[in-house]
Every structure is written in C-alpha cells, then in structure tokens.
Amino acid sequence: MARMVRFHEFGGPEVLRLDEVEVRELAQGEVRVRVGAFGLNRVETIYRSGHFGPVSFPARIGYEMAGTVEAVGPGVTQWREGDRVAALFGLSMEDYGTYGEEVVYPADMLVPVPEELTFEQAAASWMQYGTAYGLVEIGHIAKSDFVVINAASSSVGLAAIQIALREGAVPIAVTRGRDKAEALQSLGAAHVIVSNEEDVPARVMEITGGKGAQVAFDAVGGEPLSALLTAMAPLGTVIVYGMLAGPICTLTLPPLMLANLDLRGFSADLLVRDPQSRERLVEYIAGGLTEGALTPVIDSVFDLADIVEAHCYLESNRQLGKIVVRT
C-alpha cells in the first residue's frame, strides 16, 4: 500500500485527496519507483478542473517525479533496484499519474538522475526543459537571436531563458507585473518587458533595433499572441505552447503573411512520444543538467500532506519557478 494523490470529482485544489492505494503488478516493460519528489505543472490544474475531457474516477494525476527503482517488470533490462531515475512527461495521467509515494512507469520513459542532482531538482527538470527544448527542436534558435519569452516567471519560462542563453541567444523576458522584473534579470533575462506597463511589440522593436525578434515562445495565446506577430523579424518563428488567455485567438493575417512568419503549435508530449526526438531531447537536457548550464529554479517545496495547499499556491501565480512536493 502507498499514499497516492487522487481526485474523485472535478474541481478546485480541495478535490485532491491522499488515498491509500494498492500498487499494481508490473506489466511487460514497466518499473516500480519509490518516489522522492514530484513536480507540479499548470496543466495538472486544468486536468483537475475537468477541461481535459472525460476521466474515470478516482483519478490519478501528475506528469513528473524522481525516485529510486524498487522493482522491474518482465523484459526490463536497462534498470535495476536502487537506480535513481526520473520520469519523462507526456504519458496519460490516468495510467501513469505521478503524484504519490509509489509509481509504476514504463522503463523507456525513465531517465537516470545523476549524482549531482537531488530528487527535488530532477523532479523539477524534465517537463520544463522538455517544453523549453522546443526552442531548439522547432525554433532552431541560433547565436545572437532575439528570443521573446512570455509568462517568463513560470518554470517553463525560466527554463526557456536558460536554454536561450545556452544557445548564445538573447532572451527577452515578458512578465505582467514589475515585481518579478528584477529577479528575472538576475536569472538571466537580457531584457525584461513589463506587459502591464509597457507596449510589448514596441519594446521588442526598440530592443532589437527595429528588426524584430527571430523567435518567440508564447504561453499565452489570445491578443498578446496576435500582438507578438507584429514584433517578429521576417521568417521569424512563434512557438505557441500554452493558452493562458484562453483557447481562442484572433489573429491578423497580414503580418504573418508579409513576413513569412512561422506560427508553430507545440506540445512537447509529441516530441517525447517519438523515440528519435525523445533521444535528442534527453541528450540535450541531460547534458545541460550535468554541465550546469541548466539549473532548475525551485520556488518552494511542499510536503505530500500539503498537496491541496501546493495546488492553491500553484494557481496563485505568486511563484517564480517550480513548485515541488517531497514524498
């Protein structure tokens, strides 16, 4: 028996419960992991609220975790008891939800956790860097490119700043309020635009000397996305990976067409499900973590018993970086 976070109905953070659950038998290719820590992601609040479509209750939840291999199922040769591992994201949360003390996970969706990293750090890494890796795989960011990153204080936003810097690009962070501007600068943003006070496209144009940005990494959609299109250099790429402003976006087509812009919808799940792009992603991120070019920014660590409070905090938008739960 192990304590797992589940919910029995859709709703706010309060629907999350700590249930005692029987850990199931391992099937072909599966591994049982004693979880050390798991990371929280905004997408999980959307799932919990019922915006993902039908779920059978009680429902597990969670995309990320790091811990120690306890047992391996039939056919698993790459892991053995005692190995330190972390989960790649992108699997069905119903089948492989990671919030809990014990998790069953497919062996080929685990990655090793190097000595240098704590479980908290490892559980804070793969989803944010896997998403921000879209800048490399899809955005093909290059040295000296200006890269606009909105929702910059989110875990993915900070990861995107680090990946931009690793590629020699110039990260321009966009954040709503002035309160996080200084911290973003100290975390690597070359420029910070405060969207509540400043005209984002005008500032991007000013920063880029009138040329526009080569790449934008957009978590917002809606009107801000449409505005971003007017701040891009010809042949620029806008990667849309989130829709904090809702699922509908009214675009004006002329800037898209006249500058031959590339608007890419992006969900990192697809990258991770394809073995070849998964290999590139894992190599890139593991290398960055080991070298120290990628250092997860952890805002706070909660205890498992405080999962409801942790989700409340996640939805407050007060954090800067990742929220992790220790089991």
Add this chain to the structure above:
Amino acid sequence: MARMVRFHEFGGPEVLRLDEVEVRELAQGEVRVRVGAFGLNRVETIYRSGHFGPVSFPARIGYEMAGTVEAVGPGVTQWREGDRVAALFGLSMEDYGTYGEEVVYPADMLVPVPEELTFEQAAASWMQYGTAYGLVEIGHIAKSDFVVINAASSSVGLAAIQIALREGAVPIAVTRGRDKAEALQSLGAAHVIVSNEEDVPARVMEITGGKGAQVAFDAVGGEPLSALLTAMAPLGTVIVYGMLAGPICTLTLPPLMLANLDLRGFSADLLVRDPQSRERLVEYIAGGLTEGALTPVIDSVFDLADIVEAHCYLESNRQLGKIVVRT
C-alpha cells in the same frame, strides 16, 4: 512613347486608363522589354482599390509580363536584344508595373522564355507557380501526402494541383460551388470538396482515412482556415498565402498545439527577393514548364484596349485559371 495601363485614383476596374507614356532611360542593370502579354492577379485588384497603402498617382500596376528584349542598360551582360524573357513577380508595382506595351525591368528579375511557350503562357506562369512553389519550399510536400488546396479554381490553386501531382502528392481541391467541380477533377484534382454543400474538415478526414492532411494551401483565411486546422495530420503544415475572407482570423489554439501544427504565413515575394531561394524557385518552375509537368491553364485572353473589362472579369470569380492580356 508606349501605351501603359495606369490609374489616377483608387477605385473599381473603371479607374484603369490607357495612357501614352514616355519610356524612361535605362539605369544600371535594367532592361527594356517589348511586352507580348501580361497576366492578371487578384493582388492587383487589391492594389488598385487602395488597400496597399499610399501610392503616388498616376500609378502603374502589374507583376507579370513576357516579351522581347529591346535594349539593355549599363552592366547587363546576361541578355541581349531579341531575347524572349518573362518577369519574375515581387517587385514594387510603382517602380516596375508590367501592364503595358513597354516595360523597364531589372535584368536579374527576368527569366528566359523557352521556345515551347507562347508569351501568353509565359506571362501566365511565374506568379502562380512561384506562389504554389511554397508547397515545395515551405510545405516540403512528399510522395503520397494529402494536400488540401482551397480557392482551387484560381490560377494559383490550379498551379498548386500541378505541383502536388509533380511531387507525387494527392491534391484535394476545395471549391465553393458545384459548377467547377468536374473541371477541377479533369485538371488533376484527386478529390474535390464543394464547400457550399459539404463539411470540409469532415470530408478531408473521410478522404484521408481519418488521418488528416499533411499539408494545406490556404488562400482564404478566416473561418475556413480555423476549420482546416481540425483536418490536419499531426505535424501537418498549413500555408496561408491569401486572405479572401479578410485580414482577421479567429483561431482555436488546441488543434494547433495538440497536433504540433505549423501555420506558415507565406508571401512568395520574399522567396523571389532572396537570390538563393529565387534560384531554386526558377530552376523548379523552368524545369516543370519545359518537361510539361507544369502547364498553365489560361481561362481567357483579352486585348490591351479591354483592360477594364478584363479586371471586371477577374473580380467576377467566373474564371477557371489565368486571365491574360495581349498587347
């Protein structure tokens, strides 16, 4: 002196006038061409109507023409008197408008007209195939790809069908009314969807066995573009090269994100202005014209004196393929 089509105010087809104009001196790198025929394009009606921004009157107009070199300016070595040439599109119409008997054009924006082609055919080729070439350069269409082409009866639509076939892809033509369906099939469309009568995404899904199309080539924008996103295969590419439904498009982001779709704004002008992509484009189209894989479909040929009538017809949407004017 030569007769040139110009307009002295913005407005409907009736603002086009036939003016006697002095042909100017050739500058460095320019060529004077005795025009045999010029092609009409929808973008020219938008320019004539004043939706392109300020223009100094009287204004020249036109992107395409084919004819015979009459004189070469200083520094021109690749052409000589008597050469049969056609204009690449994409230059400022104010400087290099092509509707008329005599045109001055930059030498490096001319291409040879092979023996096999009439001036009418050559004047009907470069803009339509240059635009449809986006399927190759941007869409990377491959053998057996399903390619959705809307506004399929336009000159660019028909050119896109031919280029899809040349690449071994499967063109799915979308047209508004039933009246052009049969002709589209005989011109190479593997499937025809009549958008006034049928649900376009549902029919694309049916034709592709539920998988969706790999590439779409969209002249419309607006609601039809948003609907197209739901008919694409994962990692599919939608190339937006026109906005017949207006400059505003309300997109729903989830299909874009979940399938990692690529929405590309596309204006062939940029391809043609870059010497490297211009070389690829010219090689591709010249090869296709010579082999006969690309055969321009000419709807009708007007006389220069009937330019107003020709523009009226262009705006009627009754044509199937290209409208050409003989000088």
